[in-house]
Amino acid sequence: MFVGFEPVAGALVPFAYDWPMVGLSFLISVCGAYVGLRWSRRVRQPDGRLDIDRLLCASVALGGGAVWSMHFIGMVAYQTPTHREFGLFTTLASLLVVMVLAGAGLAVASRPRGSRTANVVQGGVLTGLGVVAMHYTGMAAIRSNTRFDWDLAIIGLSVVIAVVVSVVALWLAITVKTGGKQLAAALVMGVAVCGMHYTGMSAGTMICTSPTYAPSLFAIEGDSIGYAVFGLSLITLLVILVVEATRTGAAAMARTRDIA
Template sequence: MFNGFSAVPGAIVPYAYDWLLVGLSYLISVAGAYVGLRWSRRIRDKNGSIDIDRLICASVALGGGAVWSMHFIGMAAYRTPVRLEFDLFMTLVSLLVVMVFAAGGLAIASLTTGNRMANIAKGGVLTGLGVAVMHYTGMAAVHTNSAFDWNISIIALSAVIAVVVSMVALWLATTVKTRGQQLGAALVMGVAVCGMHYTGMTAGTMICTGQSYSPSLFAIEGGNIGYAVFALAGTILMIILLIEATRSTSSSRATASGAVR
């Protein structure tokens, strides 16, 4: 695939995408968005108090599933002739960052006081910044014999896309109610999140800094790591979705029982 490349300092590292992993990155983003939208329903009660369980599950699904898992699988799809590994600490930090910012954005967007669209916009800015920070923290986790030469204009564009995508996502999270609407919204969100990620990927050009590098003690690597993340994230999302379905069924039965009485 990369015939003729020589890992000498100053050489531009070519890349190609594993399109199967690109497809899986989209699927996990859609799955995370759908589960997140399911949990975002009734995230606040009639008194305006937030349901912590729903907030946590929604932020895990949206931040950890729709965004972070998509990002990591997308990074695994990024094939180069040089060996890549991912610093474990920085990778975990990027996951924590996006979930915390997603939780903050949901909490603000779902406020029952003030102007609804203004709340969504504020929450979207917060969440979008979290998505951008997550993306470039995840990029900083890449450890190899090369360094990224960044295009600031494309970084700024990807950050704007992240904010716009987050605003749309939070509007959908606080608006769509039926399963059909949520599925349609999740399909759109998957396209948007992937668009932000792959735009951000074009911001960096890998420049070779040496013929080899010293592997990190705590790092993630392996040709199948993208598939492993997809399987793990998919399992977690399925569990969260089943919990939501069970909880919703119990709530509906309780409501029906109360109406009969």
């Protein structure tokens, strides 16, 4: 695929996308968005208090599934002739920051007081900044005999996309209630999240810094790491979805008994 490339300092590193892996990144983003939308439906209790269980599960599904898993698999899909690893602690930090800020954004967007539009915009900005922090923290986690030369204009564009995507996502999370509309919204969110990620990826040009790379401690690597993240994320989302469906069904039965 990369015939003729010589890993010498200063050389531009060619890249190509593994399109099946790109497809998996989109699929996990849609799955995470759908599960997150289901958990977000009643993140506020009737008295206006946060339902912490729903908030946590929505944060895991939206931040961890729809955004972070998509991002990580998308980075794996970015193929280069140079050896790459992902720093463990930096990668985990990128996961934590997006889940925390996704939850914070959802809490702000769903506030029962004030203007709904203002709340959604404020929550979207907060979540969008979390997505940006996650993306570039995740990029910083790459360990290789290369460095990135960044295009600040494209970085700025990716920030704008992240904030707009987050505002739209939170608006859908607190307004879309039916299953069919949630699925349609999840597809839209999947396209939007992938658009932000691959725009952000295009902001960096890889430059070779040395002929070889010495592996580091506490790093994630392997030919199957993208598939492993996809599988673990999908299992987590399925468990969260089953719990949500069971909880919703039990609540519906309780309401039926009360009416009877």
